[in-house]
Amino acid sequence: MITEPSRQIHLDFHTSESLPDIGAAFSREQFQEALKLGRVNQINVFAKCHHSWSYYPTRVGKPHPNLKVDLLGGQIEACHEIGVVAPIYFTGGWSAHDAETHPEWCMRTAGGDFVTHDWPANPGPSDAKPTFQWKELCVRGEYHELMLAQTEEICRDYPVDGFFYDIYRPHEICYCDQCRAGMASEGLDVTVESDVERYRAQTMQRHMKALSDVILASHPRASIYFNGLTALDRPQSFRYGLHRVNTKNDLEDLPTTWGGYDKFPLRAKIFHREKKPVVAMSGKFHTAWGEFGGFKDPEALRFEAASMIAYGASCNFGDHLHPLGLMDMTTYKNVGHAFEYVEKIEEFGLNSVPASNLGFWASYELEADEGLARMLLEEQIDFDAVGAGDDLSRFQTIVVPSHAGVLEGSEQQLKKYVADGGTLVLLGAGALNKAGDATVIDCGGTFLGCPDYDVDYSVISPALIAAEGADTSLHRSTELPESPFLNYAGALHFEIAESAEPLAELEEPYFSRTYGAYCGHQNTPNKPGVRRYPAAWRSGGVIVMAHGLDRMYFINGAKVHRDFFARVLRMVHTDPLVEADLPSAGRVSLLHQPQHNRYVVHLLYG
Ligand SMILES: [Zn+2]
Structure with missing residues (x-):
């Protein structure tokens, strides 16, 4: 080289x-x-x-x-x-x-x-040039x-x-x-x-x-x-x-x-x-x-x-x-x-090379990739990039952005990875095939269709809210809301298997905001207690979060979405190689320099 x-x-x-x-x-x-x-x-x-x-x-x-x-x-x-x-x-x-x-x-x-x-068409010589x-x-x-x-x-x-x-x-x-x-x-x-x-x-x-x-x-x-x-x-x-x-x-x-x-x-x-x-x-x-x-x-x-x-x-x-x-x-x-x-x-x-046992399966779609990366960076959850054909065995967990088809062609590789004890966290359409009409791998859920409304609300399960003990990170103090919280874009709809563990459910609004029916300044409120679909579930080593939380975080930057994602991720990503407890502007990067037989932690704040 x-x-x-x-x-x-x-x-x-x-x-x-x-x-x-x-x-x-x-x-x-x-x-x-x-x-x-x-x-x-x-x-x-x-x-x-x-x-x-x-x-x-x-x-x-x-x-x-x-x-x-x-x-x-x-x-x-x-x-x-x-x-x-x-x-x-x-x-x-x-x-x-x-x-x-x-x-x-x-x-x-x-x-x-x-x-x-x-x-x-015909710019004059004294016209301003962009x-x-x-x-x-x-x-x-x-x-x-x-x-x-x-x-x-x-x-x-x-x-x-x-x-x-x-x-x-x-x-x-x-x-x-x-x-x-x-x-x-x-x-x-x-x-x-x-x-x-x-x-x-x-x-x-x-x-x-x-x-x-x-x-x-x-x-x-x-x-x-x-x-x-x-x-x-x-x-x-x-x-x-x-x-x-x-x-x-x-x-x-x-x-x-x-x-x-x-x-x-x-x-x-x-x-x-x-x-x-x-x-x-x-x-x-x-x-x-x-x-x-x-x-x-x-x-x-x-x-x-x-x-x-x-x-x-x-x-x-x-x-x-x-x-x-x-x-x-x-x-x-x-x-x-x-x-x-x-x-x-x-x-x-x-x-040096990045050293992490959290894999990031890039989709090359800007909002999804950058939104997901931003949530991880702000949580100081260090990661490395991974993709089709790579050796997956070094990753405890792989996260997948909400881009349909991103895993297509790698189904067998991922099936073996999960069977061998690896865990996957799939966001929104990242769970789907390229056509966007079915799940791409076995995730304990059946795809039903796209959202019926412009927004929806997540209700986190009491078990996940109370699951502080399962959180081995330094971020134990973050409290997740018990109330339904707003998603700026609706979730994909799934039906989950009996064996799957629901982590959050959806509540939908009374209607989408239109000229025909609208409520005040912004989004229509939720219908309390009417919950038809999951917002997140776990099936063995696979977790699906039904929203494009990555895009939402990229566009809207609501911390509650990052908190929710991080709590769910830490359920399965229990053994990170490095942890840091910095404010959200802090960054952590672990590098491996095999030629010096050493790992180096870099901490940044700015
Ligand atoms: Zn040409």
């Missing part, structure tokens, strides 16, 4: 042709001073940007028209002089000048439009050949530590003329979306393999990464294993812009399954990429960096170099504050 440096910077340099004196103020000494101040040991530097310009004297591509120096070469030299690794950035799907001069290279929708967003707006390039044909030729040129002319290719979006499919012709020649049906998706995946695979082959032929130790293939909300990437071409997995995430700090832990655990280095990438800025003059508080950077190490990942913070080529020293002072701490703890985080 190629090891990854621990303290990285991703130095964006997307630089307009309307700007003068590109790189004119670059100084090797100033560049090195910034890297030393930031305690940086790897930095991604730019060969080609989103404007299509290159920052070295390319004969194959197009140098920035106002480029004053070989910026790429100067940066690599400066890095290598002080022992800093310098992978090379190269844009893929976003290349503005290429898109404008070669519209035939652009991806197209089924209707023939550019694949983009918010692009008006951020993050581009026309997506199709990585085949002449455009692919151009990328290949320029990669060959770089590999010949520079010492290559690695390549970072950017903007790969497997969830966007293409109907350009080249793709249409290619699909026809391979017998794929352009009117069938799954065929078009498959062809898009093939296109990307061919493109990525060709680039990788060129790099590895001359630089066999180079790291290679295609960005955009590790996002959990792009299941197309996982369906075709596109991310497997990467020699490492960068997990780009901007917590202060993209939805908070709880996306990363599950993602890190999922990618540790690939047995390749994991890099966590955030930004030094407050919002997102391209924010000149934006700063994240140094303490926030330190928390993010500590979290990255705690989940076994290298750290990477994004920055954007000023067009003149001077590094911003406040940025590197802030990053240095975080990386000084990383230097102290990195040996306890890198080259």
Whole structure:
């Protein structure tokens, strides 16, 4: 396995042709001073940007028209002089000048439009341009050949530590003329979306393999990464294993812009399954990429960096170099504050794997996965990712998000796991097959159908409320409500077997809230005592909770749902490898470093 440096910077340099004196103020000494101040040991530097310009004297591509120096070469030299690794950035799907001069290279929708967003029909030159707006390039044909030729040129002319290719979006499919012709020649049906998706995946695979082959032929130790293939909300990437071409997995995430700090832990655990280095990438800025003059508080950077190490990942913070080529020293002072701490703890985080006997069977559906992960993180119930084909024997319990079909194809494996003493906690539709019309495994219940009302109420069994003695965790003080409590979305309906143990029942509202009948401001109250269906039950080693508690927690964040879930989970997950008693913002991560024969507990609070 190629090891990854621990303290990285991703130095964006997307630089307009309307700007003068590109790189004119670059100084090797100033560049090195910034890297030393930031305690940086790897930095991604730019060969080609989103404007299509290159920052070295390319004969194959197009140098920035106002480029004053070989910026790429100067940066690599400066890095290598002080022992800093310098992978090379190269844009893929976003290349503005290429898109404008070669519209035939652009991806197209089924209707023939550019694949983009918010692009008006005829924008005037002084109209405001939205951020993050581009026309997506199709990585085949002449455009692919151009990328290949320029990669060959770089590999010949520079010492290559690695390549970072950017903007790969497997969830966007293409109907350009080249793709249409290619699909026809391979017998794929352009009117069938799954065929078009498959062809898009093939296109990307061919493109990525060709680039990788060129790099590895001359630089066999180079790291290679295609960005955009590790996002959990792009299941197309996982369906075709596109991310497997990467020699490492960068997990780009901007917590202060993209939805908070709880996306990363599950993602890190999922990618540790690939047995390749994991890099966590955030930004030094407050919002997102391209924010000149934006700063994240140094303490926030330190928390993010500590979290990255705690989940076994290298750290990477994004920055954007000023067009003149001077590094911003406040940025590197802030990053240095975080990386000084990383230097102290990195040996306890890198080259490690998550250690937990609670498995998380990811569904790659954002609300379900993140809601479930958030409940576990806030309860400090540490977990590891698990999936089809994995060795399940190390897990005491496996939790399954509320996504229909997530277990389909693994029925026999799970049956054996439960027969061998493993336990399962299934949330809502996670208990169902892909069609959503029957349970996927024997769980002591028969699926009857979807909810009749917009909301419903749970009534927890007195036995579960009183089951403090069965709770071996440190969280014994949480009291569950004796009253019916509201669910913001109704439960699936089941009939449970006589042998099953009910843990909670449903009470339904008098009616759904409609124009025809409604009650006051919000949801209709419950019909007390009328209980037709279970809200949760246990059948041997399998527990089903009939609501999508994960989605509800993601959307509504009601603590009562988390308390209920945690109490039920702890009935079967009685022997966690690590316990902590922290407030909900506390995080715990247990890592295994077999090479040092040790386990390391990381505790975070922020
Ligand atoms: Zn295409």
